[in-house]
Amino acid sequence: MAIDDLLDEHEQSERVRSWLRNNGAGLLGGVALGLAVILGWQWWQKDQAGKKEQAYQEYQTAVEGLAKGDLKQAKVAVDALSRNDALYADTAGLQLAKAQVEAGERDAAIATLRALTPDDALRPLINLRLARLLIDAGKHDEALKLLDAADDASSLEVxxxxxxxxxxxxxxxxxxxxxxxxxxxVSPQRRLVELKLIHAGGTPPKTGGAA
Known part of the structure; x- marks a missing residue:
């Protein structure tokens, strides 16, 4: 091997060592940051999986309570769900409110529905059920406020x-x-709404098939 080649290799080695001295800290920091991101992601996934499992167990507790008529157990589970998983809480809350109404606990059902924080997809259903209970409780203005922007048939009827x-x-x-x-x-709901309209002093509009 020529002396010039040895000098070139020596020079290259020195350049590498020099670069490492100047950039080693940044390189190690980048590796550490990468490891932190990976470990953080793995921890987050594990944490989320744990929360989902806990929410499912709480939902099962609520369902079991409803099945045996233990509304207190179901309510405790729904309250816990409201802090951990909104979807499970809304689903179980609707079932709890229904059971409370059937048990003659209308005001408790109103409180249950009011405590829910549904997404846009479920909010109309919860508002509808809550409005019906508010009307039964004589709180008509509150019911009207809930349904102010609703335009589906059931909400308009209520x-x-x-x-x-x-x-x-x-x-x-x-x-x-x-x-x-x-x-x-031909909707079964139509006849009921027509009767309500007549009771209110109105006249049902003719359908397309009317003579």
Missing amino acids: RGDALLATGKAKEAQEAYTRALTTLDA
Whole structure:
């Protein structure tokens, strides 16, 4: 091997050592950061899996409580779920509220539904059930506020119920009529809404198949 080649290799080695001296700390820091990210991600996944498992167990506790009529056990589980998993909490909360109504605990059912924090997909259903209970409790204004922006048939029907209960027959007629415009002619719900509209002093609109 030529002396020039040996000098080149020596020079290259010195350059490598020099680069490591100047950049070694940054390189080690980058490796450490990469390891921290990987370990953090693994910890987060494990933590999330643990929370999901805990939420599932709490949901099962709520279901078991409802199955044996132990509403206290179910409520404790739903309260715990509300702090850990909104979806499970909403699902179990709806079931708990239904059981509370059947047990004659209307006010407890109202409190249960009010405590839920549903997403946009489930909020209309919860608001509808809560509005019905509020009307039964004589809290018509609260029910109307809940359904203020709703435009589905069931919500419009219940809105009509609240308006009629407060003596606003004309507005109730309008709500029932709007509900009918969204219902199919053969819908079982249609006949009930038509009867409510007639009771409020209105006239059901003719369907497309009417002569």
